[in-house]
Amino acid sequence: MALTVTHPRLARETLDIYFLEVRARLLEIAATLDRIDRSARPEEVVADPRLAFVREALAVLQSAGPERARRIEELYSLK
Amino acid sequence: MFFIDPHIHMVSRTTADYELLALSGVVAVSEPAFWAGFDRSPAGFVDYFRQLTEFEPARAAQFGIDHYCWICLNPKEAEDLGKAREVLAEISRFLDQPNVLGIGEIGLNKNTANEAKVFQQHVQMAIDAAHRQAAGASPAMPHALILIHTPHLQDKLKGTRLILEMLKDFGPAIDPGRVLIDHVEEHTIKLVKDAGYWAGMTIYPISKATPQRAVDMMEMYGPERLCVNAAADWGVSDPLNTHRTMHEARRRGHPLPVLLDVFYNNPARFFGQNPRFKPKPMQVAML
Numbered sequence: 092m093a094l095t096v097t098h099p100r101l102a103r104e105t106l107d108i109y110f111l112e113v114r115a116r117l118l119e120i121a122a123t124l125d126r127i128d129r130s131a132r133p134e135e136v137v138a139d140p141r142l143a144f145v146r147e148a149l150a151v152l153q154s155a156g157p158e159r160a161r162r163i164e165e166l167y168s169l170k
Numbered sequence: 171m172f173f174i175d176p177h178i179h180m181v182s183r184t185t186a187d188y189e190l191l192a193l194s195g196v197v198a199v200s201e202p203a204f205w206a207g208f209d210r211s212p213a214g215f216v217d218y219f220r221q222l223t224e225f226e227p228a229r230a231a232q233f234g235i236d237h238y239c240w241i242c243l244n245p246k247e248a249e250d251l252g253k254a255r256e257v258l259a260e261i262s263r264f265l266d267q268p269n270v271l272g273i274g275e276i277g278l279n280k281n282t283a284n285e286a287k288v289f290q291q292h293v294q295m296a297i298d299a300a301h302r303q304a305a306g307a308s309p310a311m312p313h314a315l316i317l318i319h320t321p322h323l324q325d326k327l328k329g330t331r332l333i334l335e336m337l338k339d340f341g342p343a344i345d346p347g348r349v350l351i352d353h354v355e356e357h358t359i360k361l362v363k364d365a366g367y368w369a370g371m372t373i374y375p376i377s378k379a380t381p382q383r384a385v386d387m388m389e390m391y392g393p394e395r396l397c398v399n400a401a402a403d404w405g406v407s408d409p410l411n412t413h414r415t416m417h418e419a420r421r422r423g424h425p426l427p428v429l430l431d432v433f434y435n436n437p438a439r440f441f442g443q444n445p446r447f448k449p450k451p452m453q454v455a456m457l
């Protein structure tokens with residue numbers, strides 16, 4: 092039996108449900124980056140590839156869709 | 171709503187978790203052989219395989235849960251080829267146990283040459299097992315079911331590609347419909363499904379997928395040949411994450427037949443290819 096499945100909700104309903112969660116997660120990321128800055132010897136991680144990954148992932152969030160999640164997964168994958 | 175948990179490591183869970191699973195609708199669990207958090211000796215593996223085939227089915231039965239398992243040497247301990255040879259020599263006799271569904275979870279961990287070699291040996295063993303079970307059977311006899319673990323985090327994409335290439339090298343001896351490739355995420359699910367394999371999504375607190383992302387993937391890539399598991403083990407994990415994913419799909423408005431398909435019928439269809447697996451797919455009838 093082949094079942095076709097699409098997201099059954101309106102975009103507005105989806106935004107209503109997940110907006111506060113998104114806001115909370117953005118704040119968590121911001122606060123974590125601040126925490127790294129406030130930690131001792133921040134100069135040691137300036138060139139850390141993990142922070143470069145975070146910046147590139149944030150650029151994916153700012154870009155138009157589709158498949159932002161897949162693109163962030165690929166950014167984090169060893170070639 | 172009934173569930174089949176397609177990937178859970180009950181040896182690492184308490185008996186209270188069996189009760190919790192039973193209370194939350196789980197009627198069958200499938201337990202792949204995995205890494206214990208430390209490297210074992212070959213003798214330790216024999217004890218572990220006995221635990222999977224003798225002790226856990228009895229523990230599960232107290233709660234009305236059917237316990238099935240998979241036997242192999244996990245990829246994390248496959249680096250030592252000498253040990254691999256000794257453990258692989260013990261595997262075939264356990265494949266005949268009544269609750270064993272096939273070979274798994276094999277795969278790759280750090281994508282090394284030794285891991286790849288042991289992976290291929292296991293696949294060959296699955297092919298040979300079919301012929302051994304039906305002596306004199308035709309070469310078209312299907313191979314034993316295979317359950318595959320894909321690597322974590324940044325190694326996943328490369329490892330999944332390597333696994334798909336190695337399987338392809340076996341040619342028609344491997345039927346993609348008899349292989350489940352687990353722990354897929356947004357960047358690997360399409361590769362796996364497009365090649366005709368079954369895909370498993372694992373819901374973990376930090377790595378792998380969340381309930382929300384898993385339901386997104388179900389919507390984008392379709393519920394066919396797709397299973398969801400919590401892969402609960404000795405690490406930070408939660409056996410009810412399968413249920414949380416069903417709940418997320420339900421609150422988005424997905425109908426009961428789709429939920430039943432993903433959380434019960436799909437595992438029943440994949441595992442049911444081995445006649446030892448008893449639960450059969452179900453249908454929703456409105457009275």
Ligand SMILES: [Zn+2]
Nearest residue numbers: 202204275401
């Ligand atoms: Zn596992």
